[in-house]
Amino acid sequence: MKITIKIFAGLREFIPDEFNINVDNNCTVEQLKKLLIKKFPEASKLLNSSRFVVNEEFVDNKEVINKNATVYIIPPVSGG
Numbered sequence: 001m002k003i004t005i006k007i008f009a010g011l012r013e014f015i016p017d018e019f020n021i022n023v024d025n026n027c028t029v030e031q032l033k034k035l036l037i038k039k040f041p042e043a044s045k046l047l048n049s050s051r052f053v054v055n056e057e058f059v060d061n062k063e064v065i066n067k068n069a070t071v072y073i074i075p076p077v078s079g080g
Contacts, residue, residue, distance in 0.1 A: 001022065001023060001024075001025055001027075001067040001068075002020050002021070002022055002067070002068065003020070003021060003023060003027075003032075003065055003067075003068065003069045003070070003071055004018065004019075004020050004068075004069070004070045004071065005018065005019055005020070005021055005036075005070075005071050005073065006018050006070060006071070006072045006073070007073050008072065008073065008074050008075065009074065009075050009077050010046055010075050010077070011043055011046050011047070011050065011073060011075045013043075014040050014042050014043035014046070015036070015040050015043055015073075021035070023035065023065065025067075026064050027064070027065050028061065028062055028063060028064055028065065029052045029054070029059055029060065029061045029062070029063045029065065029071075030061035030062065032052075032065060032071065033047055033048070033052070033061070036073075046075045046076075047073070047075075049075065049076050050073050050074055050075045050076070051073075051074045052071060052072070052073055052074075053071065053072040053073075053074065054066075054069050054070075054071050054072075055069055055070060056070075056072075
């Protein structure tokens, strides 16, 4: 099934801002994270510490992603 990924902040150095990706039915956030780490290994550290939002709701790693969902990936940020 196809989902849309939108990337923010420091992850944009490693991953395109927005793209579509095909995942298995009943894919969880954890499975998506593993898939993205495999596809973008240089972003693994940030992906592992990022928050995931599915259809505008923060979710945990066990959340199942529905068909045509939009997943926002927000890495940790700090300012000074």
